Amino acid sequence: MSYISVTNIKIANPTAKPHEPIRLTVNFEALRPLACTLTWKAIYVGNPDTSEFDQVLDTVEMEGVEQGRAEFDWELEAPDYSKLPSEFDIFDTSAVMVLVYASGHEFFRCSYLTTHAYANAKYDEEPPESVKWDEVERRVNAHKPRIVTTEIDWSGVDARN
Numbered sequence: 001m002s003y004i005s006v007t008n009i010k011i012a013n014p015t016a017k018p019h020e021p022i023r024l025t026v027n028f029e030a031l032r033p034l035a036c037t038l039t040w041k042a043i044y045v046g047n048p049d050t051s052e053f054d055q056v057l058d059t060v061e062m063e064g065v066e067q068g069r070a071e072f073d074w075e076l077e078a079p080d081y082s083k084l085p086s087e088f089d090i091f092d093t094s095a096v097m098v099l100v101y102a103s104g105h106e107f108f109r110c111s112y113l114t115t116h117a118y119a120n121a122k123y124d125e126e127p128p129e130s131v132k133w134d135e136v137e138r139r140v141n142a143h144k145p146r147i148v149t150t151e152i153d154w155s156g157v158d159a160r161n
Contacts, residue, residue: 003154004038004065005029006108009098011142018116018138022057022076022096030065036103036158038062044079044114045095053089055079057096078138087131090116096140103157109148113141 005028012023026040040060046053057076081090093115100108118124119137 001031001154002107002149002151003031003034003158004100004102004107005031006100006110007069009110009145011112011140014140014142016138018081018090018133018136019078020138021078022140024074024076024098025071026074026098027069027071029069030067033067034065034102034158036064038065039101039104040074041099041101042074042076043097043099045097045111046079046084046089048093048095053084055083090131090136102152102154105152105157107150107152109150111146111148113144113146115139115141 006026007029008025008027010025010027012025013020016022022042024042038061040062042057042059044055044057045051046055057079058074060072060074076096081087084090093113095111096114097109097111099106116136116138118132118135120135123132123135
């Protein structure tokens with residue numbers, strides 16, 4: 001049984017310009033007080049076929065957690081698209097993931113399909129020779145996350161046990 005239950009992650013701006021931050025509100029519940037460190041990591045997956053272009057957008061560490069419900073707002077830096085092999089790779093399917101660890105052991109992962117497209121459909125028919133960044137929208141599919149939970153030995157990660 002998990003001692004931490006992530007109850008909701010809300011993306012405040014699922015549609016935004018590519019260089020705007022991604023804003024989240026995270027809700028979770030601790031079923032008991034924990035002395036271990038909780039680490040929240042947000043990752044942009046630039047290419048689903050390789051982790052070579054993954055980017056850590058931010059990491060939050062919480063030392064010890066009291067029993068009960070908690071919430072925090074989290075503003076993630078936008079991905080650095082210049083790290084992709086080609087500027088046009090932005091139009092390939094990508095993802096934003098939130099991973100949660102207890103003392104280094106991953107127990108929760110939430111992935112959101114992320115796409116980039118021109119807001120103006122005229123560019124679909126006649127693509128420009130280079131990316132027109134002012135016309136691109138980042139679209140995070142906030143309504144259909146893929147959630148994976150992994151059972152860990154909480155007695156092995158929590159020093160209070």
